[in-house]
Amino acid sequence: MFPKADILFTRRSIREYQKDKPVGDDLVRFIVDAAMCAPSARNKQPWHFLVTRDRQKLDMLAALHPYGKMLKDATMAIMVCGDTKLEERESAIALDGAAATQNLLLAAHAAGLGAVWLGMYPRKERTEAMRKVFEYPQNIIPVSLISIGFPAEEKPRNNNFKPERVHMEKWGETIQ
Ligand SMILES: Cc1cc2nc3c(=O)[nH]c(=O)nc-3n(C[C@H](O)[C@H](O)[C@H](O)COP(=O)(O)O)c2cc1C
Numbered sequence: 271m272f273p274k275a276d277i278l279f280t281r282r283s284i285r286e287y288q289k290d291k292p293v294g295d296d297l298v299r300f301i302v303d304a305a306m307c308a309p310s311a312r313n314k315q316p317w318h319f320l321v322t323r324d325r326q327k328l329d330m331l332a333a334l335h336p337y338g339k340m341l342k343d344a345t346m347a348i349m350v351c352g353d354t355k356l357e358e359r360e361s362a363i364a365l366d367g368a369a370a371t372q373n374l375l376l377a378a379h380a381a382g383l384g385a386v387w388l389g390m391y392p393r394k395e396r397t398e399a400m401r402k403v404f405e406y407p408q409n410i411i412p413v414s415l416i417s418i419g420f421p422a423e424e425k426p427r428n429n430n431f432k433p434e435r436v437h438m439e440k441w442g443e444t445i446q
Pocket residue numbers: 281282283284285337338386387388389390428
């Protein structure tokens with residue numbers, strides 16, 4: 271309906287990548303800039319972004335994440351984290367990190383990259399396993415790990431709209 275909103279509807283989880291096409295610094299900056307534009311509780315912006323394009327690190331992450339085998343082919347991964355020194359409430363770190371993650375995914379898609387969100391929070395064993403890759407301190411809570419690369423698969427747009435999940439003025443009055 272609104273062409274500028276296309277990326278919202280066409281973003282999909284992309285798990286196959288062009289292995290030999292690296293992501294340049296300009297794109298890294300663009301997508302992290304977009305992530306930092308996300309809303310956050312009390313505007314604390316408690317996030318940090320751990321970026322790797324190192325083949326060895328990406329392979330280690332692939333081995334450590336139980337559902338992250340696509341990282342073997344990814345050319346970049348970004349871990350979105352929250353800092354308990356900037357936001358003491360863990361619930362806010364999780365929510366703010368999720369908002370930043372979604373902005374990051376949309377920016378990656380807008381830039382012609384493919385990406386998929388890999389769950390981190392609240393899995394403490396994943397946090398501990400990946401600490402040896404990035405060496406983050408104890409005040410850092412990983413929220414998501416995003417596998418990124420230029421896409422080597424195409425997927426149709428989502429069509430998830432369910433009118434019965436929309437309640438107009440009162441519960442059960444669905445949208446026309
Ligand atoms: C909190 C969260 C955790 C996820 N974890 C994984 C994961 O570990 N591995 C994976 O391949 N996809 C993961 N996904 C991606 C979902 O599987 C995907 O978004 C969903 O199937 C819908 O597909 P779409 O993104 O193409 O619309 C995760 C998504 C979210 C929001």
